[in-house]
Amino acid sequence: MTKEKSNAKQIILFIVMAILAVLWIYPVFMILVNSLKLESAISTSTVFNMPTASEMAGFANYANAINSQGFLKSLGYSTLITITSVLAIIICCSMCAWYITRVQTKFNNFLYYLFVFSMVVPFQMVMFTLSQTADQLKLNTPYNIWVIYLGFGAGLAVFMFAGFVKSIPVEIEEAAMIDGCNPIQTFFKVVMPILKPTLVSVTILQAMWIWNDYLLPTLVLDITKYKTIPMLIQYLRGSYGKVSMGPMMASIIMTIIPIIIVYILGQKHIIKGVAAGAVKG
Amino acid sequence: MEKALKKYGWIFVLPTLLAFTIGFIVPFIEGLYLSFCKFTTVGNAKFIGFGNYVSALTDPLFLRSAGFTIAVTIVNILAINILAFALAMALTQKLKGTNFFRTIFFMPNLIGGIVLGYIWQILINGVLSLCGQPLLKLNPTAGYWGIIILMCWQQIGYMMIIYIAGLQNVPDDLVEAARIDGATDWQILWKVKIPMMMPSITICVFLTLTNSLKLFDQNLALTNGEPNHMTDMLALNIYYTFYGRAGAAWKGIGQAKSVIFSAVVILIGFWQLRATRSKEVQA
Known part of the structure; x- marks a missing residue:
C-alpha cells in the first residue's frame, strides 16, 4: 500500500x-x-x-420545571437513592463475594450460582411480589429502598467481585492473617485495596442502572410523595392530556447534564470499567 | 485460613444474603407459587392449578407481543453487533480524534430508557410529520423501526467498547504472520481476528439478546404499545396485564406470563452462551 x-x-x-x-x-x-x-x-x-x-x-422553561414541577426534589431523591444503594452494594457484595470464594462449602457454591441465576431473571418475574414485600417491610421510602437495590443488584456485583477475587493469590491474605489481622481487618486493609479496579467497574455499572431505573421505584415508592427523575419525566408526559413540552424538554436536558458532567470527568474510568466488567462477565 | 474465616462468616455473608432474600429469593418463590393462583394481593391467593397458563398462552395480545419481541430482538442483535464491530475496527486504526469519537458514541448509554424514549419520540414524530406520514401513535411500522433505531443509538457505543478491548487483545504477531503468509485484510478479519474475538462476541450477543428480550422502559416511553397494543413487547404486555386490566383473574395470568417469559429468557440466554462459547479458540 x-x-x-x-x-x-x-x-x-x-x-x-x-x-x-x-x-x-x-x-x-x-x-x-x-x-x-x-x-x-x-x-x-x-x-x-x-x-x-x-x-x-x-x-423560562427551566425555571418553570424547577419551580412548579418539583425537579430539584426529584434530583435529590435520585441522588440519595443512587448513593446509598451503590455504597451498600459495593461494601456488602464485595465482602460476601470474597467470603464465598475463599470458603468453598456446598452452601457457598450454591449461593454463588443463585446469584448468577438472579442476573438473568427478568424483573417482571418478581415485580408484583417484590412491591408487596417492600410495602409490608416498610422499605418503600427513598431512605431505605437501598435494601431492595442491594438485594436485586447483588447478582451482578457478587459475580464480578468473585471473578476478580479468584485471580488474587491467597498468600497475601494468609500473610496478613499470620501477622495478626483478623478476617475483617484483612478484608478492609488488604483485599479491598486490591479490588479497586472492580470496585470502580461495579460502582459505574450499578450507578448507571439505579440512576436510570424506572419500573422498580415506580412500583415500590409512593408516587404521590416521592418521584425519582425517570418517574418525574414519565409523570410529566403521561399524566395529563396536554403535555407542556417546554418544561418537559428542559427537564430532559437537566437530567442529562449531570450525567454528561460525571461522564466527562470520569470517562477513562467509565469506559475501562465497562470493558473490564464485560470481559469478566 | 478457612477456619479463622468461618467464624466471621455471618458478618460477611448475612447483609447481602438478607437483602437478596428480601429482594429476590422470596419474591421469586412467591411469584412462582402465585402463577398457579387467583389473587389480587399476596394475602388472598387461591390455588387454581394451570388455569393461568392456559389463559396466558391463549391470550392473542400475549402471543402477538411475543412475535413482536422476537422480530425486534433478531434485528437488534444483527444491527447492533455488526455496526459496533465496524466502528470498533474503524476506531482502532490510529485515526486522529479516536478518543473523542469513542466518547461521543458511548454517551447515549448513560441516558436512561425513559428519557431516551421521549427524545426519540419527539424526533421520529418530527420526521414523520415532515414526510406526511401518520405519527407514532397510529403507525406500528414506524414504532417497530423506531425501537430498533433507538436501541442501536443507545447500545452500539457500549458494544463498540467491548469489541475495541477484544481487538486490542488479538496478538500483533498473529496478524503479522498471516500477512506474511499472503492473507488479504478480508481473510485476516475472518480467519484470524473474528475467531480470536469470540469471547467478546459471546458477551456482546448475550447482552444485546437479553437486553432486547427484556426491553421495557424504551418501549413504554417511545410507543407505549400504540396503536392498539401493536407495538407491545413482552415486558410491557405483562406490565399491562398486571396493572392495566380490571378483574381479579388478570394478576394471576400476568404472573403466569412472567414465569413463561423468564423461562424463555433464561433458556435462550444460556443456549446462546453455550453455542458461541463452543466457537471460542485459544491463541
Missing part, C-alpha cells in the same frame, strides 16, 4: 466518523434547542427549526 493511498483512506474514515458523531449528538442537541423555545413555538412539525428571535423563551 502506498503512503498517499493509506492517507486518503484515513481521511475518508475520519470524515465518515465525524458525520456519525454529529448524527449521534443531534437528538440531544435538538431537545436542547427546543427547550429554549416558547411553548407556542414547539410543535411536531417544527422541531427541527432553530428558534427565531420572537420564539426564544430563554431559560
